[in-house]
Structures are given as C-alpha cells and as structure tokens.
Amino acid sequence: MGFHGKNLRNGRHSITGQIYLVTAVTHHRQSLFTQWNATCAVARAIHQAVPAHLLAWVLMPDHLHCLVQLENDSLSAFMQRLKSLTAISFNKTLGRTGKVWQSGFHDHALRHEEDLKAAARYLVANPLRAGLVKSLRDYPFWNAVWL
Template structure:
C-alpha cells in the first residue's frame, strides 16, 4: 500500500465504540474461498469475542477481503485487536493450509457515529456478495453473519 500511513492518520480508538473494519488479502488474491480457511477466520473472530477484546456485530468474508463490524471492548485498542486477529489468523491458516502470506498490511476502519450509521453499515456488509454479483440472494452466501438477523422491529 503506497500510502498506508494515511490509513492511520486520524485513527482513534474509543472503548466500547463501534467500528467497521475492512481487511484485504495479500495482493488482493482470492484467499478466502474455502470452507477450511473461512472456518479458521470465524474461529479467530470468536476468540477475540471470548477474550472480551471486541464483539462481532456483523461480518462477511468475501473472496479477497473481509468486512467486520465490531464493538470494541475495554481491554485493547482497535489496532491491538486487528493486529491480534490478523496474527492469529495468519498462524492458524499457515499451519492448516498451503497459504503462506494472508494479509495486506494495515486495514481500513470507520468509526460508527450513531445507531443509523451502525444499521447502515451492517446492511452494507451483509449485502456485499449481492453487489459483487457473487450470489442472487444473500441467503445463498455461506460466509457471513449478523447479530440483527433474528431481531424483529
């Protein structure tokens, strides 16, 4: 990433706030297409949650990137959570597949401003496979989840 330092400019880490994060595969290769790899990734998301570092609100694992909406806990900064997640995923996937380099450096983040922004980001994340014309219905895409799935308004 030529201007990766710009991604960190203005980044703040606020405990218990919501963030939308985008993590990109190394060289934008389609590394996230197998059930094995994607199960390992979701396992590490769950581990971050068990640690109390962040709670997953929604995610979608696309073939070459991941959108992850979280509520940051009070134990780690946003950068520490992402670093831990990427490191644990890299090790797990290296140990269980032939993938050697998993991630591009850095990540994109967006601090969620309010409840409307939170809901809009969750919808954006879940609809990603539709916008990319991977499936005709999100119900046909296996690599996503959202805590709002079972909520009724």
C-alpha cells in the same frame, strides 16, 4: 511500511465503546478465501477470537469487513489479534506459510446518527453485490448479532 501501514494510524485514536466499520484486505489482494476448508477455518477463528466485540462481519474472497465495538482494546490491537488468529488458522489448514493479510486496514467510526443496522445490512450484502450468490442464504461466511 508505506502509506497503507503504520502511517494510516498517525494522529488517530481508538475510543472505548465506539463502533467502527473496518476493512482488511488479503496480501496483494489475492482471492485466498475460496477454498472451503480454509475459509471455514478462518470463519471459526473470527468467532472464537472475538465474539464479544464483533457486531457483524463478512468474509469475501479477498477481504474482510466487520462492525466492531471496542471494549478494552485499541482498534489496532483488535485488528492485529484478529488478523493474526485468522492467518494462523488459514495457513495451518492449508499446510502453508506466508502472509495472508495486507498490513494496515481501513476504518470508519460510525456516528451516533448513523443507522447501525443499516450499516450491518450493507456489510453483509457484499456477496450479493459482488455477484457471488443470488441470495444471502447461499453465502455461509458472514454473521451478525441481530440474528
């Protein structure tokens, strides 16, 4: 599987109640989430699959960032479920098959002293920093529990 797969998880443990900042990228970092209907399907799958766990998320053309608080799942199980459900929705909407997500993901456990809302603001501001929109109001593919 290589460096970006299973080996990233070696020696790491998921902690119930812990909040993680997680990034998953598309297969070969393709800009897959540019077609309105398919990207809407992925956003719906994110909401339907795991609303109790997700504190904030933003779907960019070639990656997903999310803040997730673990309850009963490991982080790996959570991400596997999220990536599977979103890939199924994406492929079904476009009538295609094939990989949507690159294997593995990057995560950072937030420490108690880190400002959770500041991390969420930084996460959802990705479309602004990437130059996709001039105002976050113009970007539909994000959400946060603080709204």
